[in-house]
Amino acid sequence: MNYQTPALRRALAADYAIGLMPAPARRRFEQLLMDDAALRSELAHWQETLISLTEALPERPVPDRVWHGITARIEPQVLHVPERRPFWNWLRLTVAACSIVALVFIGSLYNRNDARYSATLFSTDAKPALKVEAHADYLQVEPLTLAAVDADRSLELWAIPADGKPISLGVIPAGGKGKVELSEMQKALIGKPIALAVSLEPKGGSPSGQPTGPVLYQGTLAAL
Numbered sequence: 001m002n003y004q005t006p007a008l009r010r011a012l013a014a015d016y017a018i019g020l021m022p023a024p025a026r027r028r029f030e031q032l033l034m035d036d037a038a039l040r041s042e043l044a045h046w047q048e049t050l051i052s053l054t055e056a057l058p059e060r061p062v063p064d065r066v067w068h069g070i071t072a073r074i075e076p077q078v079l080h081v082p083e084r085r086p087f088w089n090w091l092r093l094t095v096a097a098c099s100i101v102a103l104v105f106i107g108s109l110y111n112r113n114d115a116r117y118s119a120t121l122f123s124t125d126a127k128p129a130l131k132v133e134a135h136a137d138y139l140q141v142e143p144l145t146l147a148a149v150d151a152d153r154s155l156e157l158w159a160i161p162a163d164g165k166p167i168s169l170g171v172i173p174a175g176g177k178g179k180v181e182l183s184e185m186q187k188a189l190i191g192k193p194i195a196l197a198v199s200l201e202p203k204g205g206s207p208s209g210q211p212t213g214p215v216l217y218q219g220t221l222a223a224l
Contacts, residue, residue, distance in 0.1 A: 009038075009039055009042055010042060012029055012039075013039065013042040013043040013045075013046050014046050016029050016043060016046075017043060017046035017047050017050055018046075018050070114135060114136070115133035115134060115135055115140065115224060116134055116135065116136070116190070116223065116224060117133070117134035117190060117191075117221050117222060117223055117224060118131070118132065118133050118134070118221070118222060118224055119131075119132045119134075119196050119219040119220060119221040119222065120132075120144070120219050121196060121197075121198060121217035121218060121219035122217060122218060122219055123145070123147075123216065123217055124216070127145050128144045128145060129143070129144055129145050129146050129147075129198075129216070129217045130142070130143060130144060130146060130172075130176060130198065130217055130219075131143075131144055132157070132196060132219070132221070134190045134221065136187075137181065137182055137187070138179045138180060138181050138182055139157070139169065139170075139179065139180040139182065140178075140179055141157070141172055141173070141176060141177065141178060141179075141180060142176070142177050143175065143176030143177055146175075146176040147216070149174075149200070151203070152202070152203050153200055153201065153202065153203060153213075154171045154172070154200075154201050154202065154203050154204055154205055155171065155172040155176070155198050155199070155200065155201070155216070156168060156170070156171050156172070156198065156199055156201045156205045156206055156211070157169040157170055157171075157172055157180060157196065157197075157198055158196065158197045158198070158199060158211060159186070159189045159190075159194045159195075159196060159221075160194060160195040160196070160197055161189065161192060161193075161194050162192075162193065162194075166197065166210060166211055167186070167189060168205065168206065168209065169182070169186055169189075169196075170182075170186075170205075171201075171204065171205045172198065190221070194220075194221055195218065195219070195220050195221070196218065196219050196220070196221055197211070197215050197217065197218045197219075198215070198216050198217040198218075199211040199212070199213050199214065199215050199216065200213035200214055200216055201213050
C-alpha cells in the first residue's frame with residue numbers, strides 16, 4: 001500500500017483520530033507515525049478538529065413563540081359538548097338512518113348475483129377474452145380482451161357437449177357485453193358438462209346451424 005498518497009494519509013489519520021481503525025491497522029499506523037512528521041501533523045489537525053466539536057455552545061434564550069407552542073400542546077384542551085337536540089330532531093335522524101339501511105338492503109337483494117355457472121373463455125394465445133355467467137333463463141356475457149369485429153360479422157356462442165357436436169347458444173351482443181336469452185332446449189344444456197366456444201360468423205349468426213368461421217375463444221362452463 002502506498003502510504004505517500006495524500007488522500008490515503010488523510011483517511012488513515014481521520015480513522016485513527018475517530019477510533020474507527022481496527023487494532024492491526026492501528027498498530028501499523030502508529031509505526032508510520034514514528035518516522036513520518038507530516039503524518040503526525042495530519043493526525044494533530046484531525047484531533048484538534050474533533051476536540052473543537054466538544055466545546056460547549058453558548059446559551060441562547062428560547063423565543064416566546066416556542067414557549068407558547070409548547071404550552072398550547074400540554075395544557076388541558078377545552079371539550080366542546082354539543083347542546084342537546086330536541087326529541088323530534090333525534091327521531092328524524094333515527095328514521096333517516098333506518099331508511100338508508102332499508103334501501104341498502106333492498107338494493108343488495110335486487111342486485112344479487114344468482115348465476116349458477118360461470119366460464120372464462122380464452123383466445124388461442126391463452127389470453128382471457130370473454131366472461132360468461134349462466135343464470136336461470138339467460139347468459140350474461142362481458143368482454144375482457146375481445147378483438148374488434150367487422151360490422152358485417154358476428155360472434156356466435158356455442159355449447160359443445162360430450163358428443164362433440166356444437167349447439168348454438170346465440171349471437172353475442174355487439175361489443176361483447178349483454179344478455180343472451182336461452183330457449184328451453186338450451187337451458188337443459190347448461191346443467192350438463194359442456195365446453196363453450198365462440199366462432200366468427202356472418203352477421204346474425206351461422207346460416208348452417210354449425211360453426212362456419214374460425215373458433216376464436218374457448219372455455220369450460222363450471223358450477224359456482
